[in-house]
Amino acid sequence: MSRPGLVAIAVIVACAPALASPVSSTEAEQLASVSAPFAVTREHVTDDIYHYQFDIRVGSTPNARVRIHRVVRELSPWRPRPTRHAVMLLHGDFANFVTNFVPSLGNPASPAPGLAPYLVSRGIDTWGVDRRWTLPTADGDISDMGGMGVDQAIGDTAVALAFARATRTVTDRDPGRIVLGGFSHGAQLTYAYAAADGRHVSAIAALDIYYDIAPEDADLRAFACANAAAEREALAQGVTDSSNSLFITAGQLARSAPDETSPLFPSYTNRGVLLTLAGLTWWLAPYTPVYHLSAPILDANGDVSAMSESSEDSVSAWFAGAPPHQSLREAADFDDIWCGASPRPELARIRVPLFYLGAAGGFGDHGLYSTTRVSSTDITTRVIRRFGPERVAEDFGHGDLLYAEDAPTLAWGPFAAWLLRH
Template identity: 85%
Template sequence: MSRLGLAAAVLIACAPALASPPALTEAQQLASVSTPFAVSREHITDDLYHYQFDLRVGSTPNARVRIHRVVRELSPWRPRPTSQAVMLLHGDFANFITNFVPSLGHPASSAPGLAPYLASRGIDAWGVDRRWTLPTTDGDISDLGEMGIHQAIGDTAVALAFARATRTLTDRDPGRIVLGGFSHGAQLTYAYAAADGRHISAIAALDIYYDIAPEDADLKALACANAAAERDALAQGVTDSSNSLFITAGQLARSAPEETSPLFSGYTNRGVALTLSGLTWWLAPYTPVYHLSAPIFDAEGNVTGLRESSEEDVTAWFASAPPHQSMLETAEFDEIWCGTTPRPELAKIRVPLFYLGAAGGFGDHGLYSTTKVSSTDITTHVVRRFGPERVAEDFGHGDLLYAKDAPTLAWGPLAAWLRRH
């Protein structure tokens, strides 16, 4: 184990001293990771490196908190000190690597990645994978049914405490850091800030809503219906919300794009990937014309290409998805939107908030949630190319991470806000 890993293992045992006394669950988790853990280091580009820490936090098969750090180095295992730091939470069918450092994914992507972008500009970029990302296709998923939002909030607290303890060593900075998230990772960001928030100085929500606006009653009804169906699946013993559709679609679009798809009748493999990307609202109408990637349409309304992100990068995102996902987490996220069960309330959030939306994703529908927090420091920025009449073609949800112009249109405003917070 490296000197950094050994030192961080010692520091993590002292992490509660950095803040007010933690809740019992967090205290137990922090105590359990004071022993040595797995750490790795890999090169990204130039002086940028990726560190990965696996912390054992229990006895079940996947009771680990996988923490990531992307940072510039002064020398091997010696990060360049920074004064700003952010922890990023991934979205669905993804992990930290596939969402934020896609060049290290399997398959690798040509997209430069938000985390390296931030790190190259002096912002220490951290992340944490939720436990459902850890099992392989044939791995042990016997604990998948325990992987809900309460557990994810606890794991996020452990990761934040670990990051602060490590930064105390490497950067001489024990201060709180910004918590940011993409998609459902942003919903978890809201939930953590409302339920705990002890380790964070601000939050950044990338394209999501938490509270649904009154005028979007149809979207709330959809969430309630989805939550009921997912609870029914759980009652029948289904704990895995499989990502096989995205994985297979991505793999086939890359290996045999013009062959007939076994997934959707009448489509080629490329056509399936384009449809999932550009007409996502057919399967997941989170907004009326919600899409992952801005589509190019033909006269009949079929998707013939992608306007912002390359097909190679989008299919790499799909193909590199973790095979499993927690049905319990999916149900609980929908229940937050439905508002039918107890949940952390946005009014408890008092730290600064940055909302970054995509016009063709959650976009303007995510603005309502920003009005429900108690913070007086709120910044919003929705990336859009067109007027409301062309929202079906506009900047998509995933374009915030993979579009050629994402660094200019999305990452630059986020980095500027992070430097001020």
């Protein structure tokens, strides 16, 4: 349901700093940047929970928009139920806020209930922001894709956080800072934002990622350095778009014709491609030695016969709903951070509370080193695992944190409990 041109809301947000605690001149500029009229949509999620989407123009280039999301319980239409706790979630690769955190609203719709509605049902106002590369359509203008790096994402995150705080000042009478959290590369961006800026943020949560790579993981650092070098070379040649067509096509075909021979990899069926990309992800992306998106059931030949945690319907919807484009510059920036070959925001600058939630078959234990590099005194870590180290190839996967049947019990419950304490 759309309600375009909500000038009244824009005016309220623009006036919000007068109700809030004192803000710096930079914070005032961030709030002022979102005071112009903008488009708002509202849609039902479940029960009394609704999803709001705000599209805000922040520049003159084709995709100079910040898309901010809010999932919240309502007292009545367009009237959020006030809360004392709030979090902003940053999405990962080949995804946006909806497909990662409210997947039932995705296209295609997913049967996974979603982390955001779960948190909202427990009294946590849940926000998000999409990075600019998620916004163009398949035939859209991506001429500004080359500028979509981590520095731009940090700035857009600051705008979104300022907007959320100003809005909560009006709707919840709460001008306080909020928790910033992220999944996958969204968690790497969370670390980078907290280290580079940190205003608006009361605590941070990293869902399955590393930022600083441990000394004993030199091979993982070498992989990141090689990727960064290749990506920088491609950028120098004018390539800016890292297409998500592989995931989109694999997801679509697994849903529409699972038993037919795959045009992507003819030795597999379409279902087999989905299972392999999800369960043996380390073949393409060895972020850890047996990194995988979804916990696989392996047959005697080491092939994936099924998924043990997330349904194929959920995973195929995640893949098929991916934005068509992704910024190669952002990928290079993230790999440079992992490589440590160029200046970057240092984790030692982070002093706010930190929660790390890992998946044993994802980044898992490899993400723990980063938590030792911050200056925070309040650090909580939890790695979800089913098995011992000898079966990590079959253990809880990276994406299972968001889509597994048991994710609410194993992952979301501890996360919500921590948020309610912070």
